[in-house]
Amino acid sequence: MVQFDMRLNIESFIAGINQTEVEDTNAAPEAATYDELRALTPDALSARFDAFWPEMADKITILADGVAVTPQYPVISIDSVGDVETVRATSLQFNAQIPADSTAVQVGWAPEFGVLVLRQMGVDAPYDGYLEAGTLSDPITLAGGDQATGWQTLLRYIPIGFDHIVPKGLDHILFVLGLFFLSARMRPLITQVSLFTLAHTITLALAALGYVTVPGSIVEPLIAASIVYVAVENIFMKNLSPWRPVIIFGFGLLHGLGFASVLAEFGLPDGAFVPALIGFNVGVEVGQLAVIAVMFLCVWQALRVDRGANAAYRGKVLYIILAAVAGVLMYLNPTALQALIEGPTWVFAAPLMGIFLLCLASIQFRDKIDSYRRIVAIPASLAIAAVGAYWVIERVFL
Numbered sequence: 001m002v003q004f005d006m007r008l009n010i011e012s013f014i015a016g017i018n019q020t021e022v023e024d025t026n027a028a029p030e031a032a033t034y035d036e037l038r039a040l041t042p043d044a045l046s047a048r049f050d051a052f053w054p055e056m057a058d059k060i061t062i063l064a065d066g067v068a069v070t071p072q073y074p075v076i077s078i079d080s081v082g083d084v085e086t087v088r089a090t091s092l093q094f095n096a097q098i099p100a101d102s103t104a105v106q107v108g109w110a111p112e113f114g115v116l117v118l119r120q121m122g123v124d125a126p127y128d129g130y131l132e133a134g135t136l137s138d139p140i141t142l143a144g145g146d147q148a149t150g151w152q153t154l155l156r157y158i159p160i161g162f163d164h165i166v167p168k169g170l171d172h173i174l175f176v177l178g179l180f181f182l183s184a185r186m187r188p189l190i191t192q193v194s195l196f197t198l199a200h201t202i203t204l205a206l207a208a209l210g211y212v213t214v215p216g217s218i219v220e221p222l223i224a225a226s227i228v229y230v231a232v233e234n235i236f237m238k239n240l241s242p243w244r245p246v247i248i249f250g251f252g253l254l255h256g257l258g259f260a261s262v263l264a265e266f267g268l269p270d271g272a273f274v275p276a277l278i279g280f281n282v283g284v285e286v287g288q289l290a291v292i293a294v295m296f297l298c299v300w301q302a303l304r305v306d307r308g309a310n311a312a313y314r315g316k317v318l319y320i321i322l323a324a325v326a327g328v329l330m331y332l333n334p335t336a337l338q339a340l341i342e343g344p345t346w347v348f349a350a351p352l353m354g355i356f357l358l359c360l361a362s363i364q365f366r367d368k369i370d371s372y373r374r375i376v377a378i379p380a381s382l383a384i385a386a387v388g389a390y391w392v393i394e395r396v397f398l
Helices: 010-017 031-038 044-058 150-163 170-180 186-208 217-237 244-266 270-306 311-332 334-342 346-364 372-396
Strands: 002-008 060-062 065-067 075-078 090-096 106-107 115-117 127-131
Touching: 002 217, 010 031, 010 044, 010 090, 044 060, 044 075, 060 346, 106 115, 115 311, 127 150, 127 244, 170 186, 170 217, 170 270, 170 372, 186 244, 186 270, 186 372, 217 244, 217 372, 244 270, 270 311, 270 372
Parallel strands: none
Antiparallel strands: 002 090, 060 065, 060 106, 075 090, 115 127
16 A cells, blocks of 8 residues: 655645646636635535545556556545635545555656655655656655665756746746846846846755745745836946846845745755755756847847847848747747747747837837837836736735
8 A cells, every 4th residue: 555645735626727827826717716715614625625536536647566556535634714815735645555566656647737746755765756747757666765866856956947937937037138138248247147146046045944934925026026126227227237236136135035935835855955956046047048048049130230230131031030920929829839838828929029029120220329228128128117017016916
């Protein structure tokens, strides 16, 4: 027999929210049902779970030496109703009967249930895995011994950190772009990114070690406010102001707490805490650099024309083609692209099309002083500030 202990937000499962497609449950089509379930007493919610369990059990995969076994009805423990605006945790404990001579098991569940953090307990060198939605674990030896090495753990957590920037970290993406649009020249960009990286590394480590704890209800609105600040300052400043490096460092401390809240959702393996933390942080940095690199490639031709280093005609043709491609992708909304970016295509295609059209306009009016800054950087910063301001209002009042 194998015993499973799970801790999860059972209301979102019963409501039918697709954990892979939705980051904010308030934005899910099933949000009303979810809110209704969060307000139920533990006994009433347990009754709703009774009806849901057969469906859930069918979507849990347990293989004993390759042979499927069925999870038994669980013991459920539901926290009392508290603040209905926060997640209420539920504990499930269920068993699965496996053949007596079984040596290994594999575990997974349906993609709509989201990621699965799987940890083996009670053995030496236990397995520890972070499974993307819908994936099946490697065979886990029941006697133990499948613990990853430090290097394996580090490498496993790099894509987790990257994934929480691209595509999941829209607020962090906008902040990094706010840094980028101050100036596309390397020195101010490197200064800002270096300070931001140093700061969020400090608070990410401190929070992950348990030395710093700040509620998400405070951190998330402040992160949104930081986006507004850097974007608005871009409108009035052409280069680094004397105070901006200090402010960027402070904002980096905030963003590190935001990353820490992500880590808190699935924790870090006890036996490889440092490699996992380093791997996650490396993934975050690679994600940030990828965002900067992609945006630099998007505006590169407009910058070259603005600086007199490239023919305007070729730049116009390039941006017309790129804008058309982004528009087609937004219109078609291909399923493969949705799966890649884990959301509707327009979230990324529409801003890219806007950037391409602004770059086209900056080439058209290249004879104007600072055409790139006035036609691309400032409007892009205004758009970033508007989104950040909306998030501030949403996270404080809505």
